[in-house]
Amino acid sequence: MFDRLTSDFRELLKQFDGSICPLCAVVKRRERHEIERVIGDARTSRPLCGNHLEIILAEIPDSLAKARRVRGAIEASLTDTGGECYLCARLARSESRLVRAIRRLDGSMRFRKALEAAPVFCRRHVMAVVDGDCAPDFGQVERAKLMHLRDALAQAELKNAEDLESLIARGIAYLAPGVEKTPPVNDEDSADCSEAQVAEFEHWDQARLFGRLSALESEVASLRYRNAVLSEDNRRLKLAQTAGEAIRRDLERDRKELLAAVGAGKSSKPPSQD
Numbered sequence: 001m002f003d004r005l006t007s008d009f010r011e012l013l014k015q016f017d018g019s020i021c022p023l024c025a026v027v028k029r030r031e032r033h034e035i036e037r038v039i040g041d042a043r044t045s046r047p048l049c050g051n052h053l054e055i056i057l058a059e060i061p062d063s064l065a066k067a068r069r070v071r072g073a074i075e076a077s078l079t080d081t082g083g084e085c086y087l088c089a090r091l092a093r094s095e096s097r098l099v100r101a102i103r104r105l106d107g108s109m110r111f112r113k114a115l116e117a118a119p120v121f122c123r124r125h126v127m128a129v130v131d132g133d134c135a136p137d138f139g140q141v142e143r144a145k146l147m148h149l150r151d152a153l154a155q156a157e158l159k160n161a162e163d164l165e166s167l168i169a170r171g172i173a174y175l176a177p178g179v180e181k182t183p184p185v186n187d188e189d190s191a192d193c194s195e196a197q198v199a200e201f202e203h204w205d206q207a208r209l210f211g212r213l214s215a216l217e218s219e220v221a222s223l224r225y226r227n228a229v230l231s232e233d234n235r236r237l238k239l240a241q242t243a244g245e246a247i248r249r250d251l252e253r254d255r256k257e258l259l260a261a262v263g264a265g266k267s268s269k270p271p272s273q274d
Helices: 001-015 022-040 050-056 063-079 086-105 109-117 123-130 136-159 164-174 189-266
Strands: none
Touching: 001 022, 001 086, 001 109, 001 189, 022 050, 022 086, 050 063, 086 123, 086 136, 086 189, 109 136, 109 189, 136 164
C-alpha cells in the first residue's frame, strides 16, 4: 500500500505538466490498472457497479466468460452487506489519500508555485481539497486560474481566436465531474507515508528546478554561439563594406580622371575651318 501511495503521488506530480486535472489523470490511470487486475484475476465474485462491470465485459470476448462475471457480481452483491463496488472503493481510497497529500503540502510556497504552473483542477476535486476550509492556498490558486480561464474565453470570443475550441474544452473539463461525487477524505495515513510524500515533492521540485537550470544553460550556450556567429558575420560585413568603399573611391577617382582626360582632349582639338 505504501508503494502504491508513493506511486500515485509521483504520478500526480507528473501530471502537473499535463493538460487536464492532475487528480483526474491519476484516477483514470489507477482505474485502468485496477480493471486490468480484475480481468486477470481468476476470482469472479467481486462486488462491482454497473459502470465498471460494463467496462470489464467490453474487454472479454467470450459470452460464457461474460456470463460468469455478471453472475459473480450478482452473487457478490447478495453476500456483501455494504453494497460498495470493489473498484469504486479502491479508487476512492486513492483519491482520498491524494487529497490529503495536497492538504499537507498547502502553505508551502514551492508547492504553490508548482500548482500555479499546473493545469486547472476539476471542480469536484477542488471541492474535495478545500472542503472544511482546508487548503486555503490551493483554493486561491485554483480560483485565480479559473478566473484567468474565464477571461481568456472572453478575449477569445471577442477576437474569434484560434484557441477558442481548446479553451472551451478546458472549461468543460473543469465543470464535467459532478460535485455530488466528491470523494470522502477520512483515511488516516501513517506519518511515514506523509514524510515520504513530502520528500517525493521535494525531489520532484528539485529535479524540475535542475531541469529548468539545464534548459537555461543550454539557451545561454546557444545565445553565446549565435552571438559569436553574428560577431563573425558582422566582422566580415565590415570588411566587405570597407573593401566596397575602397572600390567606390577608386571608381570615383578613375571617373574623374577619365572626365579630366576627355576635357583636356576637347580643349586641345584645333577649331574646324570652313
